[in-house]
Amino acid sequence: MIPGKIEPSTPDAAERERLAELAARGDCDAFSRLADAYRRHLWQHAHGLCRDEHRADDLVQETFLRAWQMRESYVVGASSSWLKWCKRILQRLAIDEWRRDRAMPCVSLDACLGDAGSRESIASLRDPAPLAHERLRAKEDAERARRIVAALPDRQRQVLSLLAEGHSREEIGRMFGTARNTVRIYLYRARTAVRESLADS
Numbered sequence: 001m002i003p004g005k006i007e008p009s010t011p012d013a014a015e016r017e018r019l020a021e022l023a024a025r026g027d028c029d030a031f032s033r034l035a036d037a038y039r040r041h042l043w044q045h046a047h048g049l050c051r052d053e054h055r056a057d058d059l060v061q062e063t064f065l066r067a068w069q070m071r072e073s074y075v076v077g078a079s080s081s082w083l084k085w086c087k088r089i090l091q092r093l094a095i096d097e098w099r100r101d102r103a104m105p106c107v108s109l110d111a112c113l114g115d116a117g118s119r120e121s122i123a124s125l126r127d128p129a130p131l132a133h134e135r136l137r138a139k140e141d142a143e144r145a146r147r148i149v150a151a152l153p154d155r156q157r158q159v160l161s162l163l164a165e166g167h168s169r170e171e172i173g174r175m176f177g178t179a180r181n182t183v184r185i186y187l188y189r190a191r192t193a194v195r196e197s198l199a200d201s
Contacts, residue, residue: 016034016081016082018030019033019034019082020034020074020076020082021076023071023074023082024071024072024074024076026071031067031068031071034082035064035067038082038083038086039060041083042060042083042086042087042090043056043057043060045087045090045177046059046060046063046090046094048174049090049091049094049174049175050094050097055097059090059093059094059097060090062093063086063089063090063093064086066089066093067085067086067089070089087177091175091176091177094175095158095162095175098167098175144198145194145198148193148194148197148198149190149194152190152193152194155176155186156186156187156189156190156193157190158176159172159176159183159186159187159190160187160190160191160194162175163187169183169184169187
């Protein structure tokens with residue numbers, strides 16, 4: 001897609017709702033009109049996530065394909081617009097693509113507990129040549145941390161996992177289309193929940 005390409009004018013609110021309702025029922029023409037109207041918006045969002053024009057093209061095309069396949073799941077008249085609905089699909093695709101590009105690492109206790117001296121304090125307890133029972137305890141701790149992380153609310157779990165993968169808070173914010181401070185809040189809540197669960201176990 002050429003960034004400077006002129007797109008068709010965006011339908012007004014009433015027309016958007018009418019087209020979205022028709023598209024949800026399987027009307028190809030209505031779906032095409034919505035896609036044409038919002039293609040540039042979605043491309044800009046995709047490019048902001050991946051910083052690559054060709055990948056942005058692919059993400060937009062895959063988004064429209066998924067949106068058509070999932071068209072019946074769109075709730076007409078909901079607070080979320082058709083464009084925001086498509087953006088959420090695009091964000092999930094982008095995250096899936098990032099995870100395919102790099103193997104998902106194990107979520108360590110260090111990553112769960114975060115900064116504020118946690119890494120140093122945990123590292124200081126490790127013997128350079130740990131005994132068998134210490135290795136077993138470390139394995140049990142890691143497994144307990146994974147179970148705790150798996151039980152977190154979706155967004156908290158996603159933010160913590162992405163941070164463990166090496167993504168910065170800014171990158172995670174772009175993935176979810178949210179501010180960096182919001183990411184920090186999700187991260188704080190996730191780490192607090194992990195600490196409290198570890199303390200209780």
